Amino acid sequence: MNQTPDPVTSALPLSWVEFHILVALAPEPLHGYGIMQDTEARTGGSVTLEPGNLYRALQRMRKRGLVERTERGPGSEREDERRRYYRVTALGRRVAAAETRRMASLVQMATDRSLADPEGA
Secondary structure (H helix, E strand, O other): OOOOOOOOHHHOOOOHHHHHHHHHHOOOOEEHHHHHHHHHHHOOOOOOOOHHHHHHHHHHHHHOOOEEEEOOOOOHHHOOOOOOEEEEOHHHHHHHHHHHHHHHHHHHHHHHOOOOOHHHO
């Protein structure tokens, strides 16, 4: 019997860039620069998405059905109409949730082995 692979598990693991893109897009559609700004603000500047990496990842994610282009973003009447907005698809949300659970499990394993304890270093 030939089974179709599960689209969620077959999308894992996400790259760190892909994960940050999905987190940035979770509340609302954004354009590429907005994704970069959100990621930098959310991480206190510790993560910076370079434009080349960002747009290559968005292209891969569109092909895999994790994000899609949308015509306009929130408050876009003030925005440049040349900007391309992206939003998370239903599949993208399921993949992000699965990736979050996967990473939480890894963190728990590290914690169980005292790797998360600053005093243990």
